[in-house]
Amino acid sequence: MSTKRGVEVSIAAADAAKLARVEVIAAYPITPQTHIVEHLSEIVANGELDALYVNVESEHSAMSACCGASAAGARTFTSTSSQGMELMHEILFIASGLRLPIVMAAVNRALSAPLSIWGDHSDVMAARDTGWIMLFCENGQEVVDSTIMAFKIAEDRRVLLPVMVNLDGFSLSHVIEPIEFPSQEEVDKFLPPYNPLYTLHPDKPVTMGAYGMPELYTEAKYAQEMAIRQSKDAIIEIMDDFGKRFGRYYKPVETYNTDNTDTVFIALGSINENIKTAIDELKKEGKELGLISLRLFRPFPEEELAFALKGKKKVAVIERVMPGGAANGPLFNEFSALAQARGLKIQLENYILGLGGRDVNPEEFLEIFENMSSPKKETKKNEKNYIVIGVRA
Amino acid sequence: MAKPMEEYKWHELNVGCVIEEVGNAMEYKTGDWRSSKPVWNDDKCVKCGLCWLFCPDAAVYQKDNGLYTTNLDYCKGCGICAHECKPGAITMVEEER
Numbered sequence: 001m002s003t004k005r006g007v008e009v010s011i012a013a014a015d016a017a018k019l020a021r022v023e024v025i026a027a028y029p030i031t032p033q034t035h036i037v038e039h040l041s042e043i044v045a046n047g048e049l050d051a052l053y054v055n056v057e058s059e060h061s062a063m064s065a066c067c068g069a070s071a072a073g074a075r076t077f078t079s080t081s082s083q084g085m086e087l088m089h090e091i092l093f094i095a096s097g098l099r100l101p102i103v104m105a106a107v108n109r110a111l112s113a114p115l116s117i118w119g120d121h122s123d124v125m126a127a128r129d130t131g132w133i134m135l136f137c138e139n140g141q142e143v144v145d146s147t148i149m150a151f152k153i154a155e156d157r158r159v160l161l162p163v164m165v166n167l168d169g170f171s172l173s174h175v176i177e178p179i180e181f182p183s184q185e186e187v188d189k190f191l192p193p194y195n196p197l198y199t200l201h202p203d204k205p206v207t208m209g210a211y212g213m214p215e216l217y218t219e220a221k222y223a224q225e226m227a228i229r230q231s232k233d234a235i236i237e238i239m240d241d242f243g244k245r246f247g248r249y250y251k252p253v254e255t256y257n258t259d260n261t262d263t264v265f266i267a268l269g270s271i272n273e274n275i276k277t278a279i280d281e282l283k284k285e286g287k288e289l290g291l292i293s294l295r296l297f298r299p300f301p302e303e304e305l306a307f308a309l310k311g312k313k314k315v316a317v318i319e320r321v322m323p324g325g326a327a328n329g330p331l332f333n334e335f336s337a338l339a340q341a342r343g344l345k346i347q348l349e350n351y352i353l354g355l356g357g358r359d360v361n362p363e364e365f366l367e368i369f370e371n372m373s374s375p376k377k378e379t380k381k382n383e384k385n386y387i388v389i390g391v392r393a
Numbered sequence: 394m395a396k397p398m399e400e401y402k403w404h405e406l407n408v409g410c411v412i413e414e415v416g417n418a419m420e421y422k423t424g425d426w427r428s429s430k431p432v433w434n435d436d437k438c439v440k441c442g443l444c445w446l447f448c449p450d451a452a453v454y455q456k457d458n459g460l461y462t463t464n465l466d467y468c469k470g471c472g473i474c475a476h477e478c479k480p481g482a483i484t485m486v487e488e489e490r
Binding site for chain 1 (some may be wrong): 406
């Protein structure tokens, strides 16, 4: 029997890791991830979870310890944010390159400087090409469900890759929501103990992380690339299986109100709930707007997106990160490439908002919608390909 | 390895490039990096074994007669044995290749 309770999403994420029966947790506290690892350390210290909680001196060490634990065959979990993710950056590549099924809750936060503890997608977008499977969550229920699914995805023999479960700092991590927790028995049936393909064990020595000579490196990276590209089939299958067992169905790409309109927004994470509110507001005025939400960001769900974009004329790609000198934000660049490659005749626009924890209310989305319908000169072409919503000029 | 590196196709590699074969580094003859090699003067050698002990590649070995030499398939010519040899029995000689 599942139970429903009102709980802070961070605590729920930790409880989901407990339901997944993680065996090793190595993490270093950083705002806004702190409550997740604090709660896990309590659970372990109280003897409620038979796991090793490794106290480390940095995130670089946290991810390194996770790699070691996962290589030794343990179900491994960690969590970080912002600067912490940057500090573990080089090890993120090692986790994916060694095909270690680590699961990480990434509580998305802005990057310094200027110092900010608040939410945006600067951290994950800097880590987007590390070879990790990436899921984005809109609400607390998705965080719990995605965390449980993440282990099943990561450990699937067709996949064997680390999975990052992204949730927005504060605006999702620190809110209290009613969340349904599946029972331990149900989770155990869905997620059997991890059965590793290779482990570090003295009885059967293997080498992990050997040198890749120029004769082999390309093939090695190609094999890894094929693994993440092909992981989508397993991800879809596992999402379906989860739906059948727990009654909550997930898809790599979700749509909201896209049938009756040729104008859609595309966005990641918790702002999608506000976009849905804006869509409902517009509906009252007789205006139609749709939302395409990426639950799966890596591997980039090209087929599903192309299908969702079919017949759409105007698309606003909305993201919570500055391009850093690029022509556009990272999400827009990928959509633009997808539209070009698939010959989709779409007017694509790029909007940036919600940086460093600035509130994003449904009004901002109404503003974007108005701007798309009747472009205002002063905000439209400011010698840039993107518009930063709410910037004081 | 079952075949030379350049013959492997991507799908023939183990997941994560794990090497299951124990000790297969032996197949990789690293000695061809060498620019100089150690030469023992057996008259000066006191069989103390410091060269064997210090060799970072375990290339130095003891012969049946108790004297020492190196396996040139793996010796990289670092010169540590010559540096450590107290009686000065080892000289580094430039390779003529």
